[in-house]
Amino acid sequence: MNHPTPVSEALRRPAPAALIDELRDLFGERLSTATAVREHHGRDESPFAAVPPDAVVHAHDADEVAAAVAACARHRVPVIPYGVGSSLEGQLLAVQGGVSIDLSQMNRVVSIDAEDLTATVEPGVTRKQLNDALKDTGLFFPIDPGADASIGGMTATRASGTNAVRYGSMRENVLGLEVVTASGERIRTGTRARKSAAGYDLTRLFVGSEGTLGVVTEITVRLYPQPEALSAATVSFRSVKGAVDTVIQTIQLGVPVARSEFLDAASVRAINAYSKLSLREQTTLFFEFHGSEASVAEQARAVQDIARENGGEDFEWATRPEDRSRLWNARHTAYFAGLQMRPGARAITTDTCVPISRLADSLIGARAILDRAKVPTAILGHVGDGNFHCMLLVDPDDPDEIAECERLNAEIVRLAVAMDGTCTGEHGVGLHKMGFLREEAGDGAIAMMRAIKRALDPDDIMNPGKIFAL
């Protein structure tokens, strides 16, 4: 796997033996410098080749995180927080060396405050684990990026996913945090109140900061009552435009759909093969409706009418829980299903998000760009938010092919940015989108981000080399 990884030897600040000794004193056998462990922590689901950290520590609590960060700070050595490794843009690669702090063993659900519709968790708790813990409360945590990501990682990347059209992203659903700062201090941001006007919104500053400002050690999230009724449906279209117009009109009418997902014919073909489904292999929308029995019926009727007017065919219902989960499991494994279009390939994945009125232009434009690719491609995404992903399946050993697909990727991103959209709706910037972020945000905004980073992490030890060059 030799997708070009932006590593600069000049910037490397490897962990010196003295630091490793200090960390061994703190973590004992939970410090590892074994190659396999370092390799595992130096990669994510991005197409980049692994860049292993110099050491990995497995933290058990916030005090340990604070001690590890303080030790790294004394040696001015980079710190990379690690959850489950499901990030997609190279966020976890140790491009300047340093120490990976694995938070997966900090996986306690600290409290479930059902009456307040909040839960407080350690960063290693995954979204499925949290929802399992909530089972008997009648509540659920809606943010669902597909992967069983850690809540800490989802906080760091400002994750969203299929439910965001109704429930918002991590931006809207994190109430407060405990954070270990770059100097190894523990601070709290926010409270458990649903809203606040109390000073700078430090919570929102950390949400989406991809580990570059501190390590999140506790997260308080909003919960929602499980809907009284749920139903899901699929509908297929002969044209991309018919599907997109259906989504746009649904949003503009204010129908509170819980999920509204787009899959092109290639994606449907891939999930049919991978998940043993028999969906008609053309452009397809997946919907889910949440609410009371009456409201779900009303929403479904409204969407069905809109779909029919836009050429929707084969409206199919999944009302039984097992059919629904089969459908959504298929959607959630679409990334892995897509990878099977070309065994051995890695995916370059776009993540643009545009204003809803530009969705058709953006999606049809992206399709035209992808049609020039010599590799298998597919489009799928959370179109109710204007967010979709193009997958380009590249041979990791073919630098020319990778370069060509990155050029197409760049065209798709520039198209979205020109429409007043963003290069990343939910995956974050990491290494992969640093150039795109500069184009999107402009020098002034990047300078402001840099100033904040320098103020909070003067020695640039927190996940350096990500989001922007300092």
Add this chain to the structure above:
Amino acid sequence: MNHPTPVSEALRRPAPAALIDELRDLFGERLSTATAVREHHGRDESPFAAVPPDAVVHAHDADEVAAAVAACARHRVPVIPYGVGSSLEGQLLAVQGGVSIDLSQMNRVVSIDAEDLTATVEPGVTRKQLNDALKDTGLFFPIDPGADASIGGMTATRASGTNAVRYGSMRENVLGLEVVTASGERIRTGTRARKSAAGYDLTRLFVGSEGTLGVVTEITVRLYPQPEALSAATVSFRSVKGAVDTVIQTIQLGVPVARSEFLDAASVRAINAYSKLSLREQTTLFFEFHGSEASVAEQARAVQDIARENGGEDFEWATRPEDRSRLWNARHTAYFAGLQMRPGARAITTDTCVPISRLADSLIGARAILDRAKVPTAILGHVGDGNFHCMLLVDPDDPDEIAECERLNAEIVRLAVAMDGTCTGEHGVGLHKMGFLREEAGDGAIAMMRAIKRALDPDDIMNPGKIFAL
């Protein structure tokens, strides 16, 4: 009016004649140093005595704002952005001298993008003006703090109000900004995409920063389809607890009420007198429901059942638009109605917000504290969010009375903070809550806010002396 205003002569940085000359060159007759104009711009709706700026300029566009800030920056003189003057915590007082930039003439609705459910406005556009401009689009802007505040001011204070329980606050509803930085540069934050994971959330950093990081010169906000059906209702209770439990159970059940407002008997008495209503003068809830005809009926039925189980009486409907607006106008003028409880008085107003499970304890506790006051008091608020306001009507010429009421205010705030709540749900910190913010956020978080402020405004010219002491 001599409520003690925290002015330190040592920190004053008055505008020198050279700066006034420069500003006169830029603004001509739109620069004023007249006493009346300065007095008007040195106060807000807080109980503090006015502290006038040295000069006021009326800006017509972002370039003029940038030029004014750049001039002030060269002279290291404070800049105070001014909207309509409706802030409640002393945000507008020129405690260190300087120049007030009045943005009320920057009142163009730049664009209404109905298909995208967004609008872009200049900061002087008020919420009513925006909603008037939206009238024919079938859309509306929901954030409604009562006062006809400017959208710029609402952004700066992270305003919310009666609709926040359903639609969120300015935190959730600002998509992007144009900002003039402390050095007089224009930058953009965010895009018009509904969600983004593109770098630090500068938009959310400016929302709620109360003019201390820059001047907001353009705001893109989210809009919502006008609900197909709307209805409002009032219900009264013999006990505070019955009313609060009704709200708590409504939220916990997930009934998507659009408004759920609490008024104690004193508040009802005040608005009956002020708005010529004849509501029963006991604890009362106001509700509003938005949705389809069927969903509004369903929500209303659910709330009516919950209210009845909690001792609710006199459930009264306001389905005709004129009855509804009469009701909500009465709610919106409750602050002014309350002031009439004691002619000539000024209000000290609390703004605590607590997790919903603590609402009854917090409200009943606040009532017990208020019962010790020797002045008229009332409680009202957005209890669906856990947010309510206590009004203490003080004689502005009686320092002992003011001091005593501030002590009661402090007790109410500490009670909320001890419940993992916040000292300010929606009014912001300004001058009035600086001490409370320190108690709530802790030294570590305040140090982080200070570091950000120093990084973005090294000479501390942007609305200095507010939120925290630098």
